[in-house]
Amino acid sequence: MGAGIAEVSARAGCDVVVVEANQAFATAGRERVAKSLARAESKGKITSAAEVLDRIRVLTDLEELADRELVIEAIAEDERAKVELFSRLDMIVESDDAVLSSNTSSIPIMKLAVATRRPAQVLGVHFFNPVPVLSLVELVPSLLTSPKTTERVRAFVQDDLGKHTIDCQDRAGFIVNALLIPFVLSAIRMFESGFATAEDIDQGLVRGAAHPQGPLALADLIGLDTTKAVAESLYEEFKEPLYAPPPLLARMVDAGLLGRKTGRGFYTYT
Template structure:
């Protein structure tokens, strides 16, 4: 069985809202939880705007949009997820925050077979499974931004994840969500970020050392290597704070200098210039990023 009937999504930021959208569009009942009413309203607005864009682009009909919205509900307490059979955590990329969510969910979910998954970009999933009483039902499901568009999901079982749980989630990703699922070992960075992050932070170091401008670095990779987006624009899309967290997690795991976030990246994050979501990163995005 690949279908989950009730899905909880913890966090309704860029990733959480996208995950909730694709699950609702695929036919699942989805309950979204945020930390407060203001964050919840912002997340609901973000999700509705995404559905509206899909409608305008002809990616879904008015009836499909209405059906997806009808499958969504919005909440501010994890207790509202008690009878979910799959909960996907999509909070900020911080180990302490994620562990707190996992521990609370473990005590709330009424079905002992319910699956708890993390959308972490880089944190070893076993660090989250260890705070639960159901480590066999814990794994990583790493979506990519923007979730409704990007077709990949990384599935990351730990060394103690039940093989049947892994297969169920792999099948759900492919058969229900229509994504391509790849399996990765539980190592910081998994497949994509283990290859991508050294490339991105190298671009920051290149800019920091004055070798080339941001525009020339990005044009070099777009026009010279046929990348759809240059590394610095991609960092702005990902979010510089998220990129820093991923780089720190990978450096902590491997102690390889190529993973360490450069000083320029740290200073930009400290200054609140986080990329598109803040309106300013390596490029400016005006008032409506």
């Protein structure tokens, strides 16, 4: 997600700084963006991949974000880690007008906002994967986010990035995942019970409901660890059984079977 957000921002002409946890991740991240840009150039979507890539610096020191106007956090879906990061960003980013935003899929924005001294400038900005392809961005203000902050970010996302925004209340899961995750979990429970194979469940939705891909293939694309984390956030907030992660999902995450990114989930990938 971070690589995709960096790419679309650079394609819009922005000066982009990406901070990764270590040099290995930084190298891999830059290579990921370079490959994506090369594909875009080969399809005629951009004129020069090298020119866009020159606008992106991939570094390993958070202090490099000190002069940024907008920071978009896209680390793992872990509330404690995100809260800690926002507290650090608040101390590092120098401009009083800078916006600190999160690409979280489900964690309430208020929990991140109160970790800073600038809650009026903290906002959820939730992109969808793959970022260069999907046009939707959810904007999620907390009770303390100023209308000015929301409108500044809306203008950037719509006018500069060319995305479509929808407004969400600060509730776990926002709009899309609050609807999507229970659907995915229902498919996992169906597979877990032996009711049908993964292939038949997915083909049923693709061929019978015109979905672009089935719910189990979608879970593999999202990442089973992320699917589980979002489900847990939803269940913690609403205490509805339909949000509780099925045992099979928990076991697969424990086993490291996370979907496409590990080569195996409900399907095997080469």
